[in-house]
Amino acid sequence: xIIRMAKVEIVGPKQDLLSTLDLLHNRGIFxxxxxxxxxxxxxxxxxxxxxxxxxxxLRERSFFQHLYERVTALLELLxxxxxxxxxxxxxxxxxxxxxxxxxxxxxxxEQTRLLADCRxxxxxxxxxMVFWQALAPxxxxxxxNSNLELFGITIRDLTQLQALEELLQERTLGRCHVSSTTTxxxxxxxxxxxxxxIAANLRKALADERVPELPLPDDLADLPLPERIAALQxxxxxxxxGCRQVEAELLELARRWRPIYRRAEAWLEERxxxxxxxxxxxxxxxxxxxxxxxxxxxxxxxxxDLSRAFAGRVVLEQQVILEEDLDQVPVMLRNPxxxxxxxxxxxxxxxxxxxxxxxxxxxxxxxPVMFGMILxxxxxxxxxxIIALLLARCCTPHRLASDVGKVxxxxxxYTILFGFLYGxxxxxxxxTWLGLHPLWFNRGKDILxxxxxxxxxxxxHILLGITLGAVADLRxxxxxxxxxxxxxxxxxxxxxxxxxxxxxxxxWLNTGPLLIGVGILMPVLIAAEGLLAPLELLKTMGNxxxxxxxxxxxxxxxxxAVVANRLGGMTGDxxxxxxxxxxxxxxxxxxxxxxxTVHTLRLHYVEFxxxxxxxxxxxxxxxHKRNP
Amino acid sequence: MEKVWIAFAAALxxxxxxxxxxxxxxxxxxxxxxxxxxxxxLSGAIIILVAIPETMVILGFVVAAMILLML
Numbered sequence: 001x002i003i004r005m006a007k008v009e010i011v012g013p014k015q016d017l018l019s020t021l022d023l024l025h026n027r028g029i030f031x032x033x034x035x036x037x038x039x040x041x042x043x044x045x046x047x048x049x050x051x052x053x054x055x056x057x058l059r060e061r062s063f064f065q066h067l068y069e070r071v072t073a074l075l076e077l078l079x080x081x082x083x084x085x086x087x088x089x090x091x092x093x094x095x096x097x098x099x100x101x102x103x104x105x106x107x108x109x110e111q112t113r114l115l116a117d118c119r120x121x122x123x124x125x126x127x128x129m130v131f132w133q134a135l136a137p138x139x140x141x142x143x144x145n146s147n148l149e150l151f152g153i154t155i156r157d158l159t160q161l162q163a164l165e166e167l168l169q170e171r172t173l174g175r176c177h178v179s180s181t182t183t184x185x186x187x188x189x190x191x192x193x194x195x196x197x198i199a200a201n202l203r204k205a206l207a208d209e210r211v212p213e214l215p216l217p218d219d220l221a222d223l224p225l226p227e228r229i230a231a232l233q234x235x236x237x238x239x240x241x242g243c244r245q246v247e248a249e250l251l252e253l254a255r256r257w258r259p260i261y262r263r264a265e266a267w268l269e270e271r272x273x274x275x276x277x278x279x280x281x282x283x284x285x286x287x288x289x290x291x292x293x294x295x296x297x298x299x300x301x302x303x304x305d306l307s308r309a310f311a312g313r314v315v316l317e318q319q320v321i322l323e324e325d326l327d328q329v330p331v332m333l334r335n336p337x338x339x340x341x342x343x344x345x346x347x348x349x350x351x352x353x354x355x356x357x358x359x360x361x362x363x364x365x366x367x368p369v370m371f372g373m374i375l376x377x378x379x380x381x382x383x384x385x386i387i388a389l390l391l392a393r394c395c396t397p398h399r400l401a402s403d404v405g406k407v408x409x410x411x412x413x414y415t416i417l418f419g420f421l422y423g424x425x426x427x428x429x430x431x432t433w434l435g436l437h438p439l440w441f442n443r444g445k446d447i448l449x450x451x452x453x454x455x456x457x458x459x460x461h462i463l464l465g466i467t468l469g470a471v472a473d474l475r476x477x478x479x480x481x482x483x484x485x486x487x488x489x490x491x492x493x494x495x496x497x498x499x500x501x502x503x504x505x506x507x508w509l510n511t512g513p514l515l516i517g518v519g520i521l522m523p524v525l526i527a528a529e530g531l532l533a534p535l536e537l538l539k540t541m542g543n544x545x546x547x548x549x550x551x552x553x554x555x556x557x558x559x560x561a562v563v564a565n566r567l568g569g570m571t572g573d574x575x576x577x578x579x580x581x582x583x584x585x586x587x588x589x590x591x592x593x594x595x596x597t598v599h600t601l602r603l604h605y606v607e608f609x610x611x612x613x614x615x616x617x618x619x620x621x622x623x624h625k626r627n628p
Numbered sequence: 629m630e631k632v633w634i635a636f637a638a639a640l641x642x643x644x645x646x647x648x649x650x651x652x653x654x655x656x657x658x659x660x661x662x663x664x665x666x667x668x669x670l671s672g673a674i675i676i677l678v679a680i681p682e683t684m685v686i687l688g689f690v691v692a693a694m695i696l697l698m699l
Contacts, residue, residue: 347672348673348676447693447697448694546683549686552686552690552693553686555689555693556689598679599679599682602676
């Protein structure tokens, strides 16, 4: 249901503004609305103006803003720790923190840069290691000749290797040797050995062919190849140790200071939010005024809190919600136990306006009943009840699944109830095996009674919708609209009764006077609403006829269940029959959950709610602390 | 022969609205898929929108059932 809201005005001396805003933030129950102040009527000398911070206020705000930016930047650089947040009150040490944060930020930036360089270098060395380790076995195949120049290369694929080998043999007149292998990460690498005097030619050929030579740090380049690998391993180990040391220093900095800076960040964030919130306050020469919305039930408590905190200097007054305010009142929905899970359906719609209705209780009342009317089978109902209980019990931490379970539970109970009324247990299986008979009517045969029942449900539902619409108009102080809705309701009722009298003549139901009544009301409606009135009447009749889907979808479900049983029976084998019928019943059950859900919701959203629901409300979003 | 005409009438009663519904649902479904790409939170509303044209085939089905079972 829609919680009753109160329009409140809070007034106090200007010097108490920030403290008042802080209290309102802490309580988290007040939503400011500066537009309301446009209508406040004051003497000319007390003219309201938007709050402008004085020089000291501006300086303070700028200081906090700058500090906040530096603290945030520092926290982004410091690694996460398990220390949480410090209980320290930052305000008394804010000046000290402002000095320290510069030093810590500079240190953290330097260490982060060092760490990044160190990691990059370690990564490159590690990559080189992989290549050179893969090439090591190839070295043993070469003769121990000091006149040899060795090249390590990476090769795209075997085709490139073959082409490269041919090219190098040609350029060096056969004075080179190419061998290849694959590294642990799957890269193809090669080792080229050649005489020192033609090494330059070979290097040029590699560059021309864009074959990357394996890089090696300058200080290792002059070492003989077998020693290079050992030197490379030492260098990787040294680099890793360097990285660990920088990491440890950064972690130590984070361990000592991160909890304190996190606390400072939260405090600064709140403080800056308060400064921003001052934009919603207006001032006279001496006072501030804040207007806004809150739940009516919370007004007394806030009044007490303000009196206690400011010794009566800051006062709160509840004001009358004017007709022109109605569209501005923010909306808060809260539903008691049974209805709360049905909010999963009402959340699909935009928020209703304050003067309208919360659709949740209506969905909670009618959805399970209509679902049961459509599915109406004891067997299916029991299966759904078991699934619902499992969902509601096992998925308690997952709110959506738990809510779906609760909704399905209510719907399955009505499915079982209507299953008894229709005499259905897995279609006609109950009748065949257990002699189950319908308590009301047989949906598989009594087409017309079922259609009449579905249409009757539609008439009741739509007339209820029109009645609720008339009540909402009265609440909005629009009696003319309410009267027109009641006239429409009467016309629809007379027309429906006339149709009933036409198809099922009764001695007490004379269609003549009913049609005369319609004939009298129609000109009234046309005079009031123009040519839209007959169209609205047609639309309403169409809405009512749309409820025939309750019968149609139910009927198709029964037929599918009967077909499943017949096919199962035709197999001639008990196990196979159970399997075939089981698969078809499972399919029917799946459809039987999806179709009634979608169509029942559609009947609500399109047919029922269009008669009274006024959507487009503003969500109630009170100020609250992000870091309580 | 009369049975053939009854069956043909029932088939038409449900077949034509089924084609119309399919066409409408294809258009709504395509638009709905586009909408969902930008606003996944509208999935519930899209399902309902896709279900709206089903009224045609449902009424066709009812008429067909009445033709078959009552004539």
